[in-house]
Every structure is written in C-alpha cells, then in structure tokens.
Amino acid sequence: MTTTTPDQWIRDLFSDRANRTGPGMVALDPKDSAKIIAFGGGYPDADSLPIQDIAESTRIALERDGEWALQYAFGTGVPELVDTLLDKLRRDQGIEATRENVLITNGASQALGLIFEAFVDPGDVIISEAPFFLGTVHRCRASGADVREIPLDDEGLDVAALESTLNELKAEGKQAKFLYLVPNFQNPTGITYSPERREAILNLCKAHGVPVLEDDAYYDLRFEGDAVPTFYGLADEPGQVMYCGTFSKIIGAGMRLGWVVAHPTVIAHLSGLKTDAGTPAFASHVVAEFTGSGTLAEHIGTLKDVYRHRRDVMLAELEAKLPDGCSWTRPTGGFFIWLTLPEGLDCADVAAACVEQGLQIGIGKNFFTTGKGAENIRLAYSFNDDEEIERGVDILATVIRDQLDSARN
Amino acid sequence: MTTTTPDQWIRDLFSDRANRTGPGMVALDPKDSAKIIAFGGGYPDADSLPIQDIAESTRIALERDGEWALQYAFGTGVPELVDTLLDKLRRDQGIEATRENVLITNGASQALGLIFEAFVDPGDVIISEAPFFLGTVHRCRASGADVREIPLDDEGLDVAALESTLNELKAEGKQAKFLYLVPNFQNPTGITYSPERREAILNLCKAHGVPVLEDDAYYDLRFEGDAVPTFYGLADEPGQVMYCGTFSKIIGAGMRLGWVVAHPTVIAHLSGLKTDAGTPAFASHVVAEFTGSGTLAEHIGTLKDVYRHRRDVMLAELEAKLPDGCSWTRPTGGFFIWLTLPEGLDCADVAAACVEQGLQIGIGKNFFTTGKGAENIRLAYSFNDDEEIERGVDILATVIRDQLDSARN
Numbered sequence: 053m054t055t056t057t058p059d060q061w062i063r064d065l066f067s068d069r070a071n072r073t074g075p076g077m078v079a080l081d082p083k084d085s086a087k088i089i090a091f092g093g094g095y096p097d098a099d100s101l102p103i104q105d106i107a108e109s110t111r112i113a114l115e116r117d118g119e120w121a122l123q124y125a126f127g128t129g130v131p132e133l134v135d136t137l138l139d140k141l142r143r144d145q146g147i148e149a150t151r152e153n154v155l156i157t158n159g160a161s162q163a164l165g166l167i168f169e170a171f172v173d174p175g176d177v178i179i180s181e182a183p184f185f186l187g188t189v190h191r192c193r194a195s196g197a198d199v200r201e202i203p204l205d206d207e208g209l210d211v212a213a214l215e216s217t218l219n220e221l222k223a224e225g226k227q228a229k230f231l232y233l234v235p236n237f238q239n240p241t242g243i244t245y246s247p248e249r250r251e252a253i254l255n256l257c258k259a260h261g262v263p264v265l266e267d268d269a270y271y272d273l274r275f276e277g278d279a280v281p282t283f284y285g286l287a288d289e290p291g292q293v294m295y296c297g298t299f300s301k302i303i304g305a306g307m308r309l310g311w312v313v314a315h316p317t318v319i320a321h322l323s324g325l326k327t328d329a330g331t332p333a334f335a336s337h338v339v340a341e342f343t344g345s346g347t348l349a350e351h352i353g354t355l356k357d358v359y360r361h362r363r364d365v366m367l368a369e370l371e372a373k374l375p376d377g378c379s380w381t382r383p384t385g386g387f388f389i390w391l392t393l394p395e396g397l398d399c400a401d402v403a404a405a406c407v408e409q410g411l412q413i414g415i416g417k418n419f420f421t422t423g424k425g426a427e428n429i430r431l432a433y434s435f436n437d438d439e440e441i442e443r444g445v446d447i448l449a450t451v452i453r454d455q456l457d458s459a460r461n
Numbered sequence: 462m463t464t465t466t467p468d469q470w471i472r473d474l475f476s477d478r479a480n481r482t483g484p485g486m487v488a489l490d491p492k493d494s495a496k497i498i499a500f501g502g503g504y505p506d507a508d509s510l511p512i513q514d515i516a517e518s519t520r521i522a523l524e525r526d527g528e529w530a531l532q533y534a535f536g537t538g539v540p541e542l543v544d545t546l547l548d549k550l551r552r553d554q555g556i557e558a559t560r561e562n563v564l565i566t567n568g569a570s571q572a573l574g575l576i577f578e579a580f581v582d583p584g585d586v587i588i589s590e591a592p593f594f595l596g597t598v599h600r601c602r603a604s605g606a607d608v609r610e611i612p613l614d615d616e617g618l619d620v621a622a623l624e625s626t627l628n629e630l631k632a633e634g635k636q637a638k639f640l641y642l643v644p645n646f647q648n649p650t651g652i653t654y655s656p657e658r659r660e661a662i663l664n665l666c667k668a669h670g671v672p673v674l675e676d677d678a679y680y681d682l683r684f685e686g687d688a689v690p691t692f693y694g695l696a697d698e699p700g701q702v703m704y705c706g707t708f709s710k711i712i713g714a715g716m717r718l719g720w721v722v723a724h725p726t727v728i729a730h731l732s733g734l735k736t737d738a739g740t741p742a743f744a745s746h747v748v749a750e751f752t753g754s755g756t757l758a759e760h761i762g763t764l765k766d767v768y769r770h771r772r773d774v775m776l777a778e779l780e781a782k783l784p785d786g787c788s789w790t791r792p793t794g795g796f797f798i799w800l801t802l803p804e805g806l807d808c809a810d811v812a813a814a815c816v817e818q819g820l821q822i823g824i825g826k827n828f829f830t831t832g833k834g835a836e837n838i839r840l841a842y843s844f845n846d847d848e849e850i851e852r853g854v855d856i857l858a859t860v861i862r863d864q865l866d867s868a869r870n
Contacts, residue, residue: 058700059726061670065638066730070579076733078725079543079560080536082529082742095533103527106743110519118512120491122713124504127489134488151488158567161738170479191736229474261470291467304531306742316487317468321475324485327600329570333491333715334515335743 068174073194085435089444092412094239094301094387095435100358101304102342102351109342121337128323129156129311130336136344137311145271145297146285152316153290155323156331160269160298160310161187166322167265167294167312168195171229177221179231181209183390183419183428185239185267188232192421199421200228206381208245209233211252218260230265230294231257235283237270237386240419240430244384247280254286254293264293269310270386272302272352275360277384284313291315299339301387302352307335359387359434362441366433369445375453380431387434393427393452396459402429402451411447477583482603494844498853501821503648503796504844509767510713511751511760518751530746537732538565538720539745545753546720554680554706555694561725562699564732565740569678569707569719570596575731576674576703576721577604580638586630588640590618592799592828592837594648594676597641601830608830609637615790617654618642620661627669639674639703640666644692646679646795649828649839653793656689663695663702673702678719679795681711681761684769686793693722700724708748710796711761716744768796768843771850775842778854784862789840796843802836802861805868811838811860820856 085095113121117132128134134154141147157163164187172178174196180188182201192199200221202213214231221228231253235245245253257264266283284295290313298310309331312322342348366389370380377394393399399416406413416428431448433441494504522530526541537543543563550556566572573596581587583605589597591610601608609630611622623640630637640662644654654662666673675692693704699722707719718740721731751757775798779789786803802808808825815822825837840857842850 058698058724062672062700062724062726065580065636065672067578067580067582067585069582070730070734073730073733075726075729076731076735077536078729078732079538079540080534081540082532082534093533098528098532101528101531103523103531106531107520107523107527110523111516114512114516114519118516119507119510120715122510122512122515122715123491123507124502124709124714125491127486129488131488131490158737158741161736165736169476171474171476173476173478176476187736187738194734194736227474263471263474289467291471300533300738304743305533305738306529306531306746308737308739308741308743315467315471317471317484320484320487321479321482322485323487324482325479325603326485327570327574327596327603328567328717329596329709329714330717332567332717332741332744334713334717334747335741337715338743 072196089411089440090435091431091444092414094432096301097358097434100355105347110338113337113341117337121334125330125333130333133336133340136340145282149313153313155312155319157310158308158331159300160296163296163310163312166325169325170321172197177226177228179228181233183240183425186418189421201422204241206243208249215256228262230263232265234267236268237383240388241390242381242383242386242388250283254283266293266295269298269301273359274385275356307339309335309339362433365438365441369442373445373449387432389431391429391431394456397455398426399429405451406447409447411444481605498820498849499844500840500853501823503841505710506767506843509764514756519747522746522750526746530743534739534742539742541749542745545749554691558722562722564721564728566719567740568709568717569705572705572719572721575734578734579730581606586635586637588637590642592649592834595827598830610831613650615652617658624665637671639672641674643676645677646792649797650799651790651792651795651797659692663692667701675702675704678707678710682768683794684765716748718744718748771842774847774850778851782854782858796841798840800838800840803865806864807835808838814860815856818856820853
C-alpha cells in the first residue's frame, strides 16, 4: 500500500467483474437534462408525470399503511403491490399469474440484472436481438457473456438467422441461457414483433430448450392497432418465458419499480440473489394505491395521447427536413425512432457535432456488442415538447447536410 | 426441455452464483411480523416511524421537485440527498467527504452487495469479525469467498488473532480483499469497539494493505457515553476505509436508502456495477427534505429514548428471569443483545421451542460461516413494546429451564 498510490492499490484489489465492467457514471444532476434537447435518453415526459396524484396516493397509503410503508419488506414484494400488479397484468396484458410467479424489483433494470446473475457465468452464451437495449448491452459486457446477435426486420427478429444460430450452438455443444428481446416498440428501433413472428420464435426456442427473456417495458404505450399477445401468454407453461416490465414509463422512473413474472423456481432464485433487503415498501405502497385506485388506467390514456402526438411531430419534422439518403422507422408506440444515415456518415461524428449545438442523440454503435451500427442513430421523442423537437431536428438536419457536404469534398 | 421437468430444465441453466446462493425468501407479508414477538429480526419500532413527517416531506418535495422526484436519477445519487448526507456526516459522524466520495444505494444492503461484487471473486479471502451480520454471512456464501473469521471481545475484534491471520495470509501468499466489521453496537453482539482497538486494527490493516469495510448502520443510536471516532475518520486517506450507513434505522427501512463513503475510484466502480438505473429519486427527494429540514436530528433524539428504554426493559427481564448459566451483553446503543446459553443447550432447539409459543429469536449459528454459535442467541429489543418484551422473555426463560431439565435427565 505504501509502495503504490491509493488509487492503484485499490484497483489491484478489484474483482474480474469490476474490471470487465469499468467505472460508471458519477455525480450527475438530472436537472441538466433540461438544459439540452435530449433525443438521446428514454426519459418520460416531465409535464405528464402524475405529481398531484402521487402526492395524494402517498397521503392515503401512509395514512392507511404507514407503519408498513416505512418498514422492511423482505421476500418477493409488498403483497398489496403484487396483487394489484397481477390484476393489471390479467386485465391489460392478458397474463395469468399468481404471487409465486412475481418478483417486484427496483425497476426492470434490476430484474434484468438479477436474471443475468442467475443464469450467466463468464463465457456462457446468450442470444439477443440486435440492435438492443443499452442496459442489456452493458450487462452482457459485465457478465462476460458470449453474445450471439440476431438481426431485426420490421416484424421482429430474423427467424432464419435465429434457427441457424441455434443449430450452430448445437454443433458447438453449447446451450444458450436465454434469448433476450423487446417485442413491443423495441428499444432502440421502435419496431413491434408480429404475432406470427412471436409464434415462430417461441417454437424454435422451445425446441432448443432456450428460455425467452421478454422485456416489455413499453407494452402499455401503444398508439394504434391492437395489442399483440405476449410471449409469456403464448407459452405453454411459465418455464419458457421470463417476462419483465416496469412502472417507470407509465408512472415515474423515480419510483424505481419493475417486475419479473416467471416460473416459481426462477423467482425463488432471483429472490435469493436480491440482497438489497427488499424492494422499497414506501414506493410499493404508494404505487399500489395509485394503480389499484384506477388512476393508472386513466393516466395511461393521457400518456398515449402525449407520446402519439410527439411521435407524429418528430416523424413530420424528419420527413420535412432530413436530406435524401436518410431513412427511419415508424413506431406504433413507445419512445423511439431508429434512423439510418446516408452512406459515408458516422453516427459518432454526427452526435459530436449535434452536442456542440445542444442536441443529444443516441449513438447507434452503442446498441450492439459487435461494433455495428455506425450508420445508425436512436431518436427519443418522449422527453421534449413540440418546439424542442422542431429545433432538435433542425440541428440534426443541418449537421447531416454539413457532414454530407464535407464527405463529398 | 421435453426430456426433463420445466423445473429441472431451468435449474440446469442456473449460474454457479445462483447455485451457491440457492433460493431466497418468496411471498411474505411483513404484517405477519406483528403476529409474533419478533426478537429475531432487527426491525425498527413501528410506533416511532415518522409517518406524519414523511407525508409532509413528500408533499413539500413533490411540490418543489416533483418532476425530478419522479424522473430517472442516474449516477451516484440525487444531488439534494448527497449534499444533506454530507452535512449530516460532517456534523454527526465527524466525517469530511465530498460528492465524489459518496454513492447512495438501496439501503446499506445494496452498498455491501456492490462492494462484494467489486472486490470478491470466488476463492478470494475476506476477513470478518465473528459473529457477524447475517446479510454479510449470506454474501460471503454467494460470492464464494474464503472467509477468515476473527473472534470478538467486549472491546471489539481480537487484534492478536487479526495479526496472526494477516501473517498466515502473507505466508500463504494471499491478499485479503477487505476486513468487514460493525464497530458500533455490533450486529449481532451489541458490543462497541474501543478507540484504542480501532487505532490498532486500522494500523494493522494499513501495514498489510487491507481496506476496512466499516458497516456503521447503528451509529446514530447511542444511548449513553461519547461517540467513538469512525475508522473512516481515523484513516489517513479515504482509500483505507469504505464506510457504509443507512437511513433504515433512523427514518424507515421502507425507504431503502443507504450509502457508502469511499475513495472516488471505488465509488466510480461501484456505480458501474450498480445496474438498477439509479437509487430511487422519489425516496431520495423525500428523505433529503426530511433530513435537511432538521426533522431528522429531532427524530433521532426520540428514537434513542425509545430504544434505550426497551434495552433497559429487556436487560431487567433477562436479569430477573433467566436461570443461572446464562450470560448476555449490555449494549450502549443499537438493537441487539447477544445471549450465551448454559452448557449443553443448542440455540436451534431453543428457537424451535420458542417459535411454537409465538416467540422468534435469532439462531446463533446463523451469524458464523464456520458452524460456531450453537450456544448463542441474538435478541432484538427494537421491535416489541414493554409488555411483549416481558412476555417474550417469559417464554424464553421457560424454554431454557425446560430444556435444561430434560438435558439433566
């Protein structure tokens, strides 16, 4: 310790996992996100947060159950929240489950983290759609997983590519631990899996004994068309699918409440790995009151109108302002549009130029583990108002034109 | 998948870590703890929870910062909470730190979990006081650590035993990742480390390049005597000590808010491993308001009176009712008394007989990784009122007498 700097001395003590993961974000002020146009993150709209209703739900929950809202809540979740969630899943998602199938987590993020802990040793194979959710990309790196990426088209994951990957794995004598996907308004592309595609994927996975990890964070935010059955609902039995969801997009991310619905054996082992002494009873009682009172259903209706409108504004702006050679997806729900740049441009250069003008965008490369995505950008229309969306697309269009010009010269 | 049961098929996919850890607690109703006399758990007193003040703090926090209390808070913590915590640590604990030294976590439990992830690979050595905190015993198992337990006396960890362990490790060519201890009102024994003992331990650890993991969950709940300097405060520089604390014992465990104060390099890597998208902004803003408004200092005074009284009641009851051959500690703060049974009795048998009569106690063996503690019991006086403490000790005394009689015959 005296022979090295404190910093180096500590680094030498880190675990393999810490070294694989590297340092994370440190002191950040969320309020800074209001100072830029944030097409980069998947932030809910601040003005649509149910602040008054949450204040009222807190008052009621503390009055009725204060002693339990401020006490430890060990196990798989506060029963009041588990039961209202089970009702919501039955009513909205068409998912039939019982208390033994549910673990309430600190956002869907913790659910995904626990599932990686429970299934993935370094070198283990997991299969993922690509591009895929940043948080899961991060977990793949941290876990040391051998990731097999399957490309997406407008109807979901490419079934032929999945089948050949599954056959390759069989030939290699390797068992994939799970297939990760976001079937509704996918993050980052915004696409939604068709019913036929879901059936085909589920059957393939069943035949190869690979569970599906279904991350359905955006299910409730469908702007048009009918809901598509979940993988969990399509499965013969709960062992085949682990279904993750969250209240972050429909109530508030600051609550940090999500869930996983799965086979009781999975739930019990995730609970064993969840060593944070329980998901917060305080937020759980507040959200149980908010959700159970019916306020949630009404609030989701409002959110759909807000986000549908913002999607329409951004699509119209892109149509009007982006140069030829750009193409993008048209999501039927959720937060995201996936943009493909004209040939010769790199998303990192475009992002750097945009940041200088106060616009943050999602860098395509970050949504793959393979270095693909150089020509892609993720645009979130969820956080900014009409005027900011217009200004943001102005900046983006100008930057793309400038970089096209300099690319041509 | 078709050749085995779904249950077995899933088990075959689990990681080494999941198999080491095993299943955890599933659906539990915290309200059941009110149906028994709970000397077993470290639950805060329900009647002393600041329900009204938290309701008021929530109203104020949501009115002022609602849009941020319900939004994501990535990074190391909501700045408003980090800053009020830094003030509290300076004022109460005498700890000087900056934002770069702090990570806000989902209770101290998550802080400990992240530190194990950041430092411990299977087979790595960690040194611990013994007996020690159940949650840390659990993490030792889950991490596959090679645990070296050091016995405790009334002044803390046995320095001679620590020194010989450190020398053994040097001889084995092994580097301990950290020394874990709870210096104030230790869990489970209730003892407090003397200033001299702290100095000696810190110097030994420094000489051997072993960081100290200081778990100070009960610091604020001192009933008598002067505060003893923290290891973090005694250290020459922050690299030597990781200091964990929590709001669970002084505000409410349902908030799930704790912290770790450490070297910026440690904080950055813990933040990298904290993949739950941030500690809840909602609870953070509420607790920042509650703590910053001065309500916390006043509330801690109330709690000390409540727990001091309960300690006195339980000590008097033990004195009056337990048979000869029993001995126990006399804590100057915190929640716990550590009882040693007369020779020939086993804590598991005593616990089983107590449960039948509606009394839950802490089984001594659970606070070691080595199978020691068969003659010990942890008694928490924190959760039950005078009448319940009296009834509980009646049950305990009767069970011990009965088992002594049958042991003699």
